[in-house]
Amino acid sequence: DIVMTQSPDSLAVSLGERATINCKSSQSVLYNFNNKNYLAWYQRKPGQPPKLLISWASTREWGVPDRFTGSGSGTDFTLTISSLQAEDVAVYYCQQYYSTPLTFGGGTKVEIK
């Protein structure tokens, strides 16, 4: 199984400031033949299901604000919220879809400082 490790477990950021979440996979999720990273980021707000924010490590889904940026390749990935808004308070998860079993990170809780 590919183990996904997120850090930190939680972070508090002032409104308008940058939030950075890290995700590390125990093996590469980059498929060399198409040069794609099979890595997704999800946002989960209380009482709601997880929402897909970013796929292929850096491709924002339709309607996702451009303050959300995914980066990284291979085994190390980052989700950056460039200017934190109140509506961004949530738990964020990374997930690999390179191989089964599909696996998730443990989550990072983002709060307002």
Next chain:
Amino acid sequence: QLLLRESGPGLVKPSETLSLTCTVSGGSINSANDHWAWVRLPPGKGPEWIGSVFYSGSTYHNPSLRSRVSLSADTSKNQISLSLTSVTAADTAVYYCVRHTWGSYYSRSALEFWGQGTRVTVSS
């Protein structure tokens, strides 16, 4: 608009079988590319993929649960179902039905579309 609605008992006794159904509306489960997953979110933990099913009935599961999990698809009802046997308190979670694609490396996707989820508690 695609809508996934999970349903089932909110409370299950230990050692019994949990049975959940996901009813799909606004789309058909027998789309050539769509696979239907069950993902659960235990309290205080990260999500766990349980397994996925294709409309033809082919399935693939998380090995950690494999011996207890059964997935099926009913195209006449546009539903997918999950059965989890011998439940314990560790199976307490919110269970989600999710659409994604799967196959070769050129036809895989993230977990694109989620139902609202149904909360299941295992307790006597």
